[in-house]
Amino acid sequence: MAGAAPDPTVCAPSDRALIEQAAGLSLSDADPKLLDFVVEKSKAAGSQAFKAKKYAEAVRHYSQAIAGRESDATLYSNRSAAYLRQGLYEQALWDAEKSASLSPDWAKAHYRLGCARRALCQLEGALASFRRSLELEPASSESSAQAEELRAVLDGQLAARSAQTAMERRSLALKLREARREDVKEGMLRQIKQSMVAPDWELEDLDWRPTYLPSMCSRPLDAAKELRDPKTAALAAYLSALADLAAPKAAL
Structure with a gap:
Protein backbone atom coordinates (compact mmCIF):
# COMPACT_ATOMS: atom_id res chain seq x y z
CA MET A 1 0.00 0.00 0.00
CA SER A 140 -14.83 41.05 6.53
CA SER A 141 -14.68 43.72 3.83
CA GLU A 142 -11.74 41.98 2.13
CA SER A 143 -13.56 38.68 1.66
CA SER A 144 -16.75 40.48 0.64
CA ALA A 145 -14.97 42.54 -2.03
CA GLN A 146 -13.13 39.50 -3.39
CA ALA A 147 -16.30 37.40 -3.52
CA GLU A 148 -18.26 40.15 -5.28
CA GLU A 149 -15.51 40.73 -7.84
CA LEU A 150 -15.09 37.02 -8.56
CA ARG A 151 -18.85 36.53 -8.94
CA ALA A 152 -18.87 39.28 -11.58
CA VAL A 153 -15.92 37.69 -13.39
CA LEU A 154 -17.54 34.25 -13.41
CA ASP A 155 -20.88 35.67 -14.57
CA GLY A 156 -19.07 37.45 -17.40
CA GLN A 157 -17.30 34.24 -18.42
CA LEU A 158 -20.61 32.35 -18.38
CA ALA A 159 -22.26 35.00 -20.57
CA ALA A 160 -19.32 34.91 -22.99
CA ARG A 161 -19.48 31.11 -23.23
CA SER A 162 -23.24 31.26 -23.82
CA ALA A 163 -22.81 33.83 -26.58
CA GLN A 164 -20.06 31.76 -28.19
CA THR A 165 -22.22 28.64 -28.06
CA ALA A 166 -25.17 30.49 -29.60
CA MET A 167 -22.95 31.83 -32.39
CA GLU A 168 -21.56 28.36 -33.11
CA ARG A 169 -25.06 26.90 -33.22
CA ARG A 170 -26.24 29.63 -35.59
CA SER A 171 -23.24 29.05 -37.85
CA LEU A 172 -23.95 25.31 -37.88
CA ALA A 173 -27.63 25.91 -38.66
CA LEU A 174 -26.73 28.16 -41.58
CA LYS A 175 -24.32 25.57 -42.95
CA LEU A 176 -26.92 22.83 -42.64
CA ARG A 177 -29.51 25.03 -44.31
CA GLU A 178 -27.17 25.75 -47.22
CA ALA A 179 -26.35 22.07 -47.56
CA ARG A 180 -30.06 21.23 -47.53
CA ARG A 181 -30.70 23.89 -50.17
CA GLU A 182 -28.10 22.31 -52.47
CA ASP A 183 -29.37 18.78 -51.80
CA VAL A 184 -32.97 19.74 -52.56
CA LYS A 185 -31.94 21.65 -55.66
CA GLU A 186 -30.00 18.70 -57.03
CA GLY A 187 -32.79 16.30 -56.17
CA MET A 188 -35.46 18.42 -57.83
CA LEU A 189 -33.37 18.91 -60.93
CA ARG A 190 -32.93 15.15 -61.23
CA GLN A 191 -36.64 14.62 -60.75
CA ILE A 192 -37.59 17.22 -63.38
CA LYS A 193 -35.11 15.90 -65.93
CA GLN A 194 -36.33 12.36 -65.42
CA SER A 195 -39.92 13.48 -66.06
CA MET A 196 -39.07 15.21 -69.36
CA VAL A 197 -39.50 13.34 -72.65
CA ALA A 198 -36.55 14.98 -74.35
CA PRO A 199 -33.37 13.48 -72.85
CA ASP A 200 -31.24 16.57 -73.50
CA TRP A 201 -33.67 19.08 -71.92
CA GLU A 202 -32.13 21.43 -69.33
CA LEU A 203 -33.93 23.64 -66.81
CA GLU A 204 -31.92 26.57 -68.11
CA ASP A 205 -33.60 26.10 -71.55
CA LEU A 206 -36.42 28.32 -70.27
CA ASP A 207 -34.13 31.30 -70.93
CA TRP A 208 -34.04 30.34 -74.65
CA ARG A 209 -37.78 29.99 -75.15
CA PRO A 210 -39.01 33.59 -75.32
CA THR A 211 -42.52 32.51 -76.37
CA TYR A 212 -42.94 29.93 -73.64
CA LEU A 213 -43.73 32.11 -70.66
CA PRO A 214 -45.69 34.78 -72.64
CA SER A 215 -47.87 32.05 -74.12
CA MET A 216 -48.56 30.83 -70.61
CA CYS A 217 -49.69 34.31 -69.59
CA SER A 218 -51.92 34.82 -72.69
CA ARG A 219 -54.33 32.03 -71.83
CA PRO A 220 -56.01 31.08 -68.55
CA LEU A 221 -54.65 27.99 -66.84
CA ASP A 222 -56.57 25.29 -65.11
CA ALA A 223 -54.26 24.67 -62.11
CA ALA A 224 -55.69 21.27 -61.28
CA LYS A 225 -55.44 20.16 -64.89
CA GLU A 226 -51.93 21.52 -65.38
CA LEU A 227 -50.62 19.94 -62.19
CA ARG A 228 -51.78 16.54 -63.35
CA ASP A 229 -48.99 16.72 -65.89
CA PRO A 230 -45.87 15.16 -64.25
CA LYS A 231 -43.52 17.73 -65.76
CA THR A 232 -45.60 20.67 -64.54
CA ALA A 233 -46.06 19.12 -61.09
CA ALA A 234 -42.31 18.52 -60.74
CA LEU A 235 -41.52 22.11 -61.76
CA ALA A 236 -44.09 23.47 -59.30
CA ALA A 237 -42.64 21.35 -56.48
CA TYR A 238 -39.14 22.56 -57.30
CA LEU A 239 -40.17 26.22 -57.23
CA SER A 240 -42.06 25.67 -53.96
CA ALA A 241 -38.97 24.10 -52.40
CA LEU A 242 -36.82 27.03 -53.49
CA ALA A 243 -39.32 29.48 -52.02
CA ASP A 244 -39.33 27.59 -48.74
CA LEU A 245 -35.54 27.61 -48.53
CA ALA A 246 -35.34 31.30 -49.37
CA ALA A 247 -37.80 32.29 -46.63
CA PRO A 248 -36.20 33.44 -43.32
CA LYS A 249 -36.27 30.90 -40.53
CA ALA A 250 -37.42 32.04 -37.09
CA ALA A 251 -35.17 29.49 -35.41
CA LEU A 252 -31.98 31.04 -36.79
Missing part, protein backbone atom coordinates in the same frame (compact mmCIF):
# COMPACT_ATOMS: atom_id res chain seq x y z
CA ALA A 2 1.46 3.35 -0.98
CA GLY A 3 2.38 5.69 1.85
CA ALA A 4 0.90 9.14 2.43
CA ALA A 5 2.10 11.92 0.18
CA PRO A 6 4.86 14.04 1.71
CA ASP A 7 3.81 17.35 3.28
CA PRO A 8 5.45 20.11 1.20
CA THR A 9 4.93 22.71 3.94
CA VAL A 10 7.35 21.22 6.48
CA CYS A 11 10.75 19.60 6.60
CA ALA A 12 10.66 15.90 5.77
CA PRO A 13 11.18 13.68 8.85
CA SER A 14 14.29 12.11 7.33
CA ASP A 15 15.80 15.54 6.66
CA ARG A 16 14.90 16.70 10.16
CA ALA A 17 16.66 13.68 11.63
CA LEU A 18 19.83 14.45 9.67
CA ILE A 19 19.77 18.09 10.78
CA GLU A 20 19.27 17.17 14.41
CA GLN A 21 22.06 14.60 14.17
CA ALA A 22 24.43 17.16 12.68
CA ALA A 23 23.48 19.79 15.27
CA GLY A 24 23.70 17.35 18.14
CA LEU A 25 20.27 18.27 19.53
CA SER A 26 16.61 17.39 19.11
CA LEU A 27 13.61 19.70 19.27
CA SER A 28 11.82 17.13 21.37
CA ASP A 29 14.52 17.55 24.02
CA ALA A 30 14.52 21.38 23.92
CA ASP A 31 13.11 23.48 26.76
CA PRO A 32 9.48 24.24 25.71
CA LYS A 33 9.67 27.81 27.00
CA LEU A 34 12.90 28.46 25.15
CA LEU A 35 11.44 26.92 21.98
CA ASP A 36 8.34 29.13 22.24
CA PHE A 37 10.57 32.17 22.70
CA VAL A 38 12.54 31.36 19.52
CA VAL A 39 9.34 30.70 17.56
CA GLU A 40 7.79 34.02 18.60
CA LYS A 41 10.99 35.89 17.77
CA SER A 42 11.12 34.28 14.32
CA LYS A 43 7.45 35.08 13.75
CA ALA A 44 7.97 38.72 14.71
CA ALA A 45 11.02 38.95 12.45
CA GLY A 46 8.98 37.51 9.59
CA SER A 47 6.20 40.05 10.10
CA GLN A 48 8.72 42.89 10.20
CA ALA A 49 10.34 41.70 6.96
CA PHE A 50 6.91 41.38 5.32
CA LYS A 51 6.01 44.97 6.21
CA ALA A 52 9.34 46.05 4.71
CA LYS A 53 8.39 44.14 1.53
CA LYS A 54 11.32 41.78 2.02
CA TYR A 55 9.23 38.76 1.20
CA ALA A 56 11.99 36.18 0.74
CA GLU A 57 13.38 37.12 4.15
CA ALA A 58 9.87 36.89 5.61
CA VAL A 59 9.50 33.37 4.22
CA ARG A 60 12.79 32.36 5.82
CA HIS A 61 11.77 33.65 9.27
CA TYR A 62 8.30 32.12 9.09
CA SER A 63 9.85 28.81 8.04
CA GLN A 64 12.09 28.90 11.12
CA ALA A 65 9.04 29.51 13.29
CA ILE A 66 7.14 26.67 11.62
CA ALA A 67 10.05 24.29 12.24
CA GLY A 68 9.55 24.88 15.96
CA ARG A 69 5.75 24.87 15.91
CA GLU A 70 4.32 22.88 13.02
CA SER A 71 0.74 23.04 14.32
CA ASP A 72 0.39 26.85 14.26
CA ALA A 73 -2.12 27.85 11.54
CA THR A 74 -1.17 31.54 11.71
CA LEU A 75 2.42 30.80 10.67
CA TYR A 76 1.31 29.01 7.51
CA SER A 77 -1.15 31.80 6.77
CA ASN A 78 1.58 34.42 7.09
CA ARG A 79 4.03 32.47 4.98
CA SER A 80 1.32 31.93 2.36
CA ALA A 81 0.92 35.70 2.07
CA ALA A 82 4.69 36.12 1.65
CA TYR A 83 4.83 33.44 -1.04
CA LEU A 84 1.92 35.09 -2.81
CA ARG A 85 3.72 38.44 -2.92
CA GLN A 86 6.72 36.68 -4.49
CA GLY A 87 4.57 35.13 -7.18
CA LEU A 88 5.12 31.63 -5.79
CA TYR A 89 1.45 30.73 -6.09
CA GLU A 90 1.70 26.96 -5.67
CA GLN A 91 3.67 27.30 -2.43
CA ALA A 92 1.14 29.90 -1.28
CA LEU A 93 -1.64 27.40 -1.97
CA TRP A 94 0.08 24.63 0.00
CA ASP A 95 0.48 26.86 3.06
CA ALA A 96 -3.07 28.21 2.81
CA GLU A 97 -4.49 24.69 2.58
CA LYS A 98 -2.42 23.66 5.60
CA SER A 99 -3.60 26.69 7.57
CA ALA A 100 -7.26 25.97 6.76
CA SER A 101 -6.87 22.30 7.66
CA LEU A 102 -5.30 23.18 11.03
CA SER A 103 -7.90 25.84 11.79
CA PRO A 104 -11.03 25.19 9.69
CA ASP A 105 -13.10 27.78 11.56
CA TRP A 106 -10.62 30.62 11.09
CA ALA A 107 -11.83 33.12 8.49
CA LYS A 108 -8.33 34.40 7.64
CA ALA A 109 -7.16 30.92 6.64
CA HIS A 110 -9.97 30.63 4.09
CA TYR A 111 -9.27 34.14 2.85
CA ARG A 112 -5.62 33.18 2.23
CA LEU A 113 -6.80 30.03 0.47
CA GLY A 114 -9.09 32.09 -1.74
CA CYS A 115 -6.25 34.45 -2.69
CA ALA A 116 -3.94 31.57 -3.61
CA ARG A 117 -6.62 29.82 -5.65
CA ARG A 118 -7.45 33.00 -7.50
CA ALA A 119 -3.78 33.56 -8.33
CA LEU A 120 -3.76 30.05 -9.84
CA CYS A 121 -6.95 30.84 -11.82
CA GLN A 122 -8.98 28.37 -9.76
CA LEU A 123 -11.84 30.85 -9.75
CA GLU A 124 -14.68 28.57 -8.64
CA GLY A 125 -12.61 27.28 -5.73
CA ALA A 126 -11.48 30.79 -4.85
CA LEU A 127 -15.07 32.01 -4.70
CA ALA A 128 -15.99 29.09 -2.43
CA SER A 129 -13.11 29.99 -0.08
CA PHE A 130 -14.06 33.68 0.09
CA ARG A 131 -17.68 32.74 0.79
CA ARG A 132 -16.57 30.39 3.56
CA SER A 133 -14.49 33.22 5.03
CA LEU A 134 -17.57 35.46 4.96
CA GLU A 135 -19.64 32.80 6.71
CA LEU A 136 -17.10 32.77 9.53
CA GLU A 137 -16.57 36.54 9.57
CA PRO A 138 -19.50 38.36 7.89
CA ALA A 139 -17.97 41.78 8.57
